[in-house]
Amino acid sequence: MKVERTVTSGTTDAPRKRLSRAERERQILAVAEEVFATRGYQAASMDDIADRVGLSKPMLYEYFGSKDGLLLACLERAKRELLDSTAAAAGDADNAEQLLHDCLLAFFRFSDEHKQAWALLRNESAVLSVPINSELEAIRGQQVELTAELMRTARPDLSQQRLEAFAEAIIGACERMAMWRERRPEITSDQATEHLMALVAPGLT
């Protein structure tokens, strides 16, 4: 189980290439995302991640501070990607229904195509430590805001509170349906979008 690297004694050992901080950080993030997504936060060990990168543990702490910090960095990147994807889809739509449709579809496609990032986000409350969770809620707040903002242009008659409520509800519905699709892979992102449209579009137009 233990993969000795024997840096000191080896004859054929490569002398461990040195990389710039930025490069190493990207490399670590890639490995960490994979490990967190497959094993889960708790079962993932810093030693394991370090080994896979081919680096010693203190480097992870040097760059990310803590296990929480490392997860948080992964989450932030994933969340940004998701936000970008949906925001981009919101660009070219002429009416409210079309807009909703495009965003939903973009979301479901994202959860298809970036399975690892999505697995991470889906389990985001994995950690529960107060500092992380509040940070996460802040990030999530952005998504709600974006959604509410988009809806306001379509339905300026609705109250601020109602818009927020709708945004929360729709995002929650999306997340659950994405998890549902993991259990039923035969359901395409178009079908999922259609189901959700059937449920909420009448209430929005």
Add this chain to the structure above:
Amino acid sequence: MKVERTVTSGTTDAPRKRLSRAERERQILAVAEEVFATRGYQAASMDDIADRVGLSKPMLYEYFGSKDGLLLACLERAKRELLDSTAAAAGDADNAEQLLHDCLLAFFRFSDEHKQAWALLRNESAVLSVPINSELEAIRGQQVELTAELMRTARPDLSQQRLEAFAEAIIGACERMAMWRERRPEITSDQATEHLMALVAPGLT
């Protein structure tokens, strides 16, 4: 920080009452639910829970097997309570819209009145270890089934897949809105219900 019990040397020490397994289990569950809900799974320590119960750690393992096992027992109880609450509310409703309304309201009231149980369920994917998560998804499946079943009686024209999709979406929306209400305590359960009804009722009738 360490509260020594000094059982061996004390003069005024109560000799640690012996309880039946069933009673002790209930007592442990109550403490564990509180600790898990407030500190979170990760930060909760078995030693701490044992101390608060006034018991030694091996007893927790004797009765619940592992930390996961203890959390799972808490979750199962909480989930059953929630399921009972909503199922009871489904009893006396004459039409589909009324039914949906009553269930939603029951859910939001539950998350008000059983804050601890709800905090636990809300963070249920806290653990991520594969065995626990699959167990949890199974429990959750019951709720989806119940919801889908209720909707089928109201809308027998919809396909099985669509009913499931609606059930998942509505449950996801509920969960998110309950979390939203934690941030905005001024929003009553009636208001939350009304918002959600406004969003989904048109799509269901």
Add this chain to the structure above:
DNA sequence: AAAGTAATCTACTCATAGTAAGCTACTTGT
């Protein structure tokens, strides 16, 4: 080539999940 610095390592500490092995109070058969 000397000095400086950024990347890296080895070798620890400490907290906590989980366990082995035995002790003790209550129950039950005779």
Add this chain to the structure above:
DNA sequence: ACAAGTAGCTTACTATGAGTAGATTACTTT
């Protein structure tokens, strides 16, 4: 009443994994 059995309980351990102190080595700069 008392011996035997058992269910509840404890002390004292191991093992793993997060996090850290301090030294070291490879590039960069002058």
